[in-house]
Amino acid sequence: MKVAVIMGSISDMPVMQDAIDILKSFDIEVEVDIVSAHRTPEKLFDFSNNAHTRGISVIIAGAGGAAHLPGMVASMSPLPIIGVPVKSSNSIDGWDSVLSILQMPGGVPVATVALNGAKNAGILAAQIIGSHDKEIMDKMIAYKLSLKEAVYKSSEGLKK
Numbered sequence: 001m002k003v004a005v006i007m008g009s010i011s012d013m014p015v016m017q018d019a020i021d022i023l024k025s026f027d028i029e030v031e032v033d034i035v036s037a038h039r040t041p042e043k044l045f046d047f048s049n050n051a052h053t054r055g056i057s058v059i060i061a062g063a064g065g066a067a068h069l070p071g072m073v074a075s076m077s078p079l080p081i082i083g084v085p086v087k088s089s090n091s092i093d094g095w096d097s098v099l100s101i102l103q104m105p106g107g108v109p110v111a112t113v114a115l116n117g118a119k120n121a122g123i124l125a126a127q128i129i130g131s132h133d134k135e136i137m138d139k140m141i142a143y144k145l146s147l148k149e150a151v152y153k154s155s156e157g158l159k160k
Helices: 010-025 041-054 069-076 095-102 118-130 134-158
Strands: 002-007 029-034 056-064 081-086
Touching (some): 002 041, 002 069, 056 095, 069 081, 081 095
Parallel strands (some): 002 056
């Protein structure tokens, strides 16, 4: 199983790195690329129409500003798409990115995470893969348990 993490610009990489890191922590293979909806439409079409033939199971697409990348990929790919709105330098506090990715028409779903929420996008992709891969599911269960244990440890630390 492989997850593609794509972004509209190299400037999105600091945000998208969180998705890459969490996916690698689950030992999920990651393919990373820059695919601009506006500057490389031919690459966008090729990527979107062929990702499923290359062993990709889930696509995480991050974009800022007009943020058309996740929706355009979703319009062509049969795979689940997770959109990461990125607060970019030309953004309106990130709201333009959030709404562009969130407000998709019926029939073209994009699962949307929080602004700059690439880590959660990676976790969601791992959960999707884990739904039919026992090894990934076991790692997800252990990860969730570690989150719970961290809260209990913090809580106990307050009581000392």
